[in-house]
Amino acid sequence: MKKRLHIFNPFIYITPFFKNRIPGQLIIQYTDRCNARCPQCGMRVTEQFRRSMLDMDVTKKIIDSAAEKGIKALSFTGGEPMIFLDKIVELLKYAHDTGIKYTRTGTNGFIFMNPDNPDYEERITKIAGALTESNLYTFWISIDSYCPDTHENMRGLPGVISGIKKALPIFHKHGIYPSANLGINRNMGGSPPPSISNPVEFYESFRDAFRRYYEFIIGLGFTMVNACYPMSIDNGNGLDAVYGATSESPVVQFSSDEKALVFKALLDTIPEYRDKIRIFSPRVSLYSLIRRYTVGEEYCYPCRGGIDFFFIDARDGNTYPCGYRGKDNLGKFWDLDMEKIDKVPSCRKCDWECFIDPSELLGPLLSLMKKPLAFFERAVKDSDYFRIWMQDIKYFSACNFFDGRIPPDYKRLADHKKPVVFKMEK
Numbered sequence: 001m002k003k004r005l006h007i008f009n010p011f012i013y014i015t016p017f018f019k020n021r022i023p024g025q026l027i028i029q030y031t032d033r034c035n036a037r038c039p040q041c042g043m044r045v046t047e048q049f050r051r052s053m054l055d056m057d058v059t060k061k062i063i064d065s066a067a068e069k070g071i072k073a074l075s076f077t078g079g080e081p082m083i084f085l086d087k088i089v090e091l092l093k094y095a096h097d098t099g100i101k102y103t104r105t106g107t108n109g110f111i112f113m114n115p116d117n118p119d120y121e122e123r124i125t126k127i128a129g130a131l132t133e134s135n136l137y138t139f140w141i142s143i144d145s146y147c148p149d150t151h152e153n154m155r156g157l158p159g160v161i162s163g164i165k166k167a168l169p170i171f172h173k174h175g176i177y178p179s180a181n182l183g184i185n186r187n188m189g190g191s192p193p194p195s196i197s198n199p200v201e202f203y204e205s206f207r208d209a210f211r212r213y214y215e216f217i218i219g220l221g222f223t224m225v226n227a228c229y230p231m232s233i234d235n236g237n238g239l240d241a242v243y244g245a246t247s248e249s250p251v252v253q254f255s256s257d258e259k260a261l262v263f264k265a266l267l268d269t270i271p272e273y274r275d276k277i278r279i280f281s282p283r284v285s286l287y288s289l290i291r292r293y294t295v296g297e298e299y300c301y302p303c304r305g306g307i308d309f310f311f312i313d314a315r316d317g318n319t320y321p322c323g324y325r326g327k328d329n330l331g332k333f334w335d336l337d338m339e340k341i342d343k344v345p346s347c348r349k350c351d352w353e354c355f356i357d358p359s360e361l362l363g364p365l366l367s368l369m370k371k372p373l374a375f376f377e378r379a380v381k382d383s384d385y386f387r388i389w390m391q392d393i394k395y396f397s398a399c400n401f402f403d404g405r406i407p408p409d410y411k412r413l414a415d416h417k418k419p420v421v422f423k424m425e426k
């Protein structure tokens with residue numbers, strides 16, 4: 001492993017654009033083992049299949065190769081990564097030492113159970129201390145609903161919400177500001193939404209659910225939040241998931257019409273809370289997804305999965321363009337020749353926010369550098385899009401690019417209270 005000095009150099013984030021690339025991202029599924037029961041996921045503990053985890057040396061070899069290939073953001077996902085806390089901490093440290101600054105991992109929250117046990121604070125202090133030592137950039141905690149019972153029943157993790165509330169101040173004291181991670185689902189409002197046959201009621205039920213969700217997590221002590229879009233994979237579009245975080249459960253199955261309204265509800269709710277909590281979800285992605293599901297799929301910037309973003313599967317340790325293109329096995333990450341990869345993106349087959357959001361945020365920058373005429377044409381044709389995009393970029397800067405090791409600067413966030421007004425049919 002080559003150790004690198006950590007001197008912030010903005011040019012390393014700009015140079016990829018000159019090579020027709022955007023800063024790279026690698027998601028490593030360290031394990032598919034899990035101890036939760038989420039209906040929205042094929043890796044829940046009740047599913048019977050042979051569980052896997054990556055070998056430590058192999059994972060370090062992948063990280064070395066990622067640093068050499070210029071990958072800027074690295075996530076360790078699961079399954080439940082915190083089952084292997086010590087190993088994940090070691091890998092996070094290792095990644096940091098290779099020069100990868102943006103590292104992420106998270107938990108379903110099981111570590112916060114049994115908050116009334118006498119050793120609770122000591123246990124959480126140890127975990128927070130270890131994570132601080134790892135230099136991780138973002139730590140996420142999944143919360144599926146503003147109703148504690150609904151969340152705990154879905155996850156099969158009783159008592160976890162009060163544990164999170166008790167743990168957050170301890171994490172903050174250690175300089176870790178976790179992000180609440182909402183997997184959008186039909187139960188997030190406590191009970192299933194009304195039928196889409198009344199679109200206004202359907203939309204309003206999600207507006208209400210998003211508002212209550214933000215209020216709820218702010219009340220718990222969170223200072224950052226993200227939303228995962230529902231991953232209802234349509235087999236008709238040729239996808240074959242290697243990542244088990246999909247399910248045929250109705251709780252995450254949404255029709256195109258429903259998705260457009262759910263995304264619109266989130267798009268409209270975010271501005272009300274941008275000054276109260278750092279909200280990662282870029283409104284420009286939601287705007288594009290709404291267009292995808294109303295006007296046509298060509299509207300979104302194509303996804304950078306398989307070009308700048310990659311996924312490593314825990315079962316075979318191989319590389320895939322993402323967690324959902326299982327037919328495109330790219331082999332070992334260290335054997336991947338980045339120069340030989342076709343740099344023309346075209347995939348718009350799913351809504352995986354891990355890859356869709358950065359593709360949508362950075363796509364316009366790449367377009368500005370490579371095809372300025374197309375960029376300005378689009379800016380003129382759809383001024384709402386560019387207004388929202390500019391607002392997102394400014395907001396991300398006010399959020400210190402979601403650095404989960406520092407508290408929010410509420411004075412800077414206050415400038416982002418006003419919503420962008422644009423016309424779009426509900």
Ligand code: SF4
Nearest residue numbers: 034038041044079108
């Ligand atoms: S969503 Fe996460 S916590 Fe829930 S079963 Fe899947 S891997 Fe486990």
Ligand code: SF4
Nearest residue numbers: 303305322347349350
């Ligand atoms: S849109 Fe991106 S994440 Fe989705 S299938 Fe295509 S490459 Fe994968």
